[in-house]
Amino acid sequence: MKFFQVKSVEETFQLINENITPLSEKVSKPLFEALHFVLAEDIEVKENVPNFRRSSVDGYAVKAADTFGSSESMPGFLNLIGEVKMGETPSRMIQMGEAMYVPTGGMLPEGSDSVIMIEHCEDISGLLNVYRQIAPNENVIAIGEDLRRGNVLLSKGTKLRPQELGALASQGIIEVAVFRKPIIGYLSSGDEIMPMETEALELGQVRDMNGITIGSQVAQWGMTFLYGGVVKDDQAELERRVRDMIEKVDCLVLSGGSSVGTKDYSVDVIQSLGDPGVYVHGISIKPGKPTILSNANGKPVIGLPGHPASAMIIFHLFGKAILDRLQGMELEEKQLTFARVTKNIPSAPGRTDFVRVRLFEKDQEWYAEPILGKSGLISTLVKSEGMIEISSENEGVYKGDLVPIRLFQ
Ligand SMILES: Nc1nc2c(c(=O)[nH]1)N[C@H]1C(S)=C(S)[C@@H](COP(=O)(O)OP(=O)(O)OC[C@H]3O[C@@H](n4cnc5c(N)ncnc54)[C@H](O)[C@@H]3O)O[C@H]1N2
Numbered sequence: 001m002k003f004f005q006v007k008s009v010e011e012t013f014q015l016i017n018e019n020i021t022p023l024s025e026k027v028s029k030p031l032f033e034a035l036h037f038v039l040a041e042d043i044e045v046k047e048n049v050p051n052f053r054r055s056s057v058d059g060y061a062v063k064a065a066d067t068f069g070s071s072e073s074m075p076g077f078l079n080l081i082g083e084v085k086m087g088e089t090p091s092r093m094i095q096m097g098e099a100m101y102v103p104t105g106g107m108l109p110e111g112s113d114s115v116i117m118i119e120h121c122e123d124i125s126g127l128l129n130v131y132r133q134i135a136p137n138e139n140v141i142a143i144g145e146d147l148r149r150g151n152v153l154l155s156k157g158t159k160l161r162p163q164e165l166g167a168l169a170s171q172g173i174i175e176v177a178v179f180r181k182p183i184i185g186y187l188s189s190g191d192e193i194m195p196m197e198t199e200a201l202e203l204g205q206v207r208d209m210n211g212i213t214i215g216s217q218v219a220q221w222g223m224t225f226l227y228g229g230v231v232k233d234d235q236a237e238l239e240r241r242v243r244d245m246i247e248k249v250d251c252l253v254l255s256g257g258s259s260v261g262t263k264d265y266s267v268d269v270i271q272s273l274g275d276p277g278v279y280v281h282g283i284s285i286k287p288g289k290p291t292i293l294s295n296a297n298g299k300p301v302i303g304l305p306g307h308p309a310s311a312m313i314i315f316h317l318f319g320k321a322i323l324d325r326l327q328g329m330e331l332e333e334k335q336l337t338f339a340r341v342t343k344n345i346p347s348a349p350g351r352t353d354f355v356r357v358r359l360f361e362k363d364q365e366w367y368a369e370p371i372l373g374k375s376g377l378i379s380t381l382v383k384s385e386g387m388i389e390i391s392s393e394n395e396g397v398y399k400g401d402l403v404p405i406r407l408f409q
């Protein structure tokens with residue numbers, strides 16, 4: 001009789017960390033093509049941002065001390081001595097009792113230490129009536145306040161999001177060294193699985209849902225997906241197709257046949273691909289227990305359980321972790337939000353349960369309603385926005401508990 005030697009969720013993540021060697025190949029990308037690539041080197045701030053004192057408002061550059069005591073009922077008076085032009089150095093400095101108009105983002109003239117907003121003063125024929133007092137540095141962005149020369153701008157291993165690209169642009173960096181993105185190969189297995197374009201199914205057949213689901217997750221994470229189609233439950237044929245595919249890719253995903261049934265060949269085929277081989281077959285998790293993870297001569301291989309929802313959830317958790325590691329990232333990125341559960345959710349101790357939830361807002365609070373149904377049903381995922389993790393030590397969560405939610409994105 002065959003049994004699973006199940007690993008806990010925590011052990012599985014630990015094993016992923018140990019078994020995945022990041023792709024070391026670097027490529028240079030122009031910023032407009034660098035989104036979602038992982039930075040291959042540390043980048044230091046070379047230029048202060050801003051590199052001049054800037055106003056954060058439309059107003060008048062002044063010495064703050066000149067406004068002390070000014071109010072609506074007792075305005076202060078300052079001489080307006082001109083205006084600062086955007087992108088230019090002010091034509092002169094400010095003395096006591098003087099003010100100069102400065103637009104948002106404009107440079108403060110020498111001698112000024114703050115900017116009073118135009119709403120709080122009135123230009124009466126060149127005499128500025130000041131109706132408020134302001135503090136030194138108010139409405140001023142100091143030199144290097146945004147990015148300071150010599151500090152680390154971005155560290156190696158950072159995934160480049162729009163904001164990181166903006167920060168690089170501030171330094172005049174137009175190309176960055178990033179790690180090459182992995183190519184993910186995929187095959188669906190099962191005698192009953194038919195190509196998704198099949199018009200009329202025979203009884204007992206189903207269309208391939210996992211190919212597009214897994215392929216779309218890969219696309220969502222910004223990587224290349226190579227769809228290899230469907231393979232019948234024939235060990236020799238499966239071996240041939242898998243060997244052919246693994247040559248072309250950096251990571252191979254196989255769905256179905258991961259369990260311990262008589263026609264479940266995945267684990268043997270995956271084990272035969274190379275050393276050190278399978279390091280996980282079975283995780284104490286619901287859904288997705290019969291998951292296979294392997295390292296075939298440095299290439300990660302993932303055997304997903306065939307049930308469509310299980311396949312997607314397992315790939316969301318462990319597939320993402322494997323692909324992140326492969327790109328040189330640390331395993332820490334999680335898209336989380338918090339919500340209160342709408343009912344008690346029991347769970348078996350000794351197993352980590354991932355419960356699908358629908359999120360909704362009521363009276364300015366976010367709620368998570370569990371979506372129940374058999375663990376493999378894709379419709380449960382269509383109705384959900386995320387999942388709650390109930391760890392193996394817990395026997396469930398209570399109605400009203402505020403819990404973290406992993407978002408499907
Ligand atoms: N004796 C045991 N049997 C099973 C166990 C167990 O612990 N002991 N675990 C169950 C769990 S949990 C899961 S999950 C499944 C996973 O089994 P397989 O990975 O071998 O998957 P298949 O049997 O090939 O398929 C399961 C199910 O999903 C459908 N499927 C498969 N691929 C696709 C696809 N690409 N698109 C759409 N649907 C797909 C398939 O038709 C089956 O209905 O094992 C349990 N059994």
Ligand code: MOO
Pocket residue numbers: 285286287288289290305307310311375376
């Ligand atoms: O773990 Mo299976 O994925 O429950 O159906």
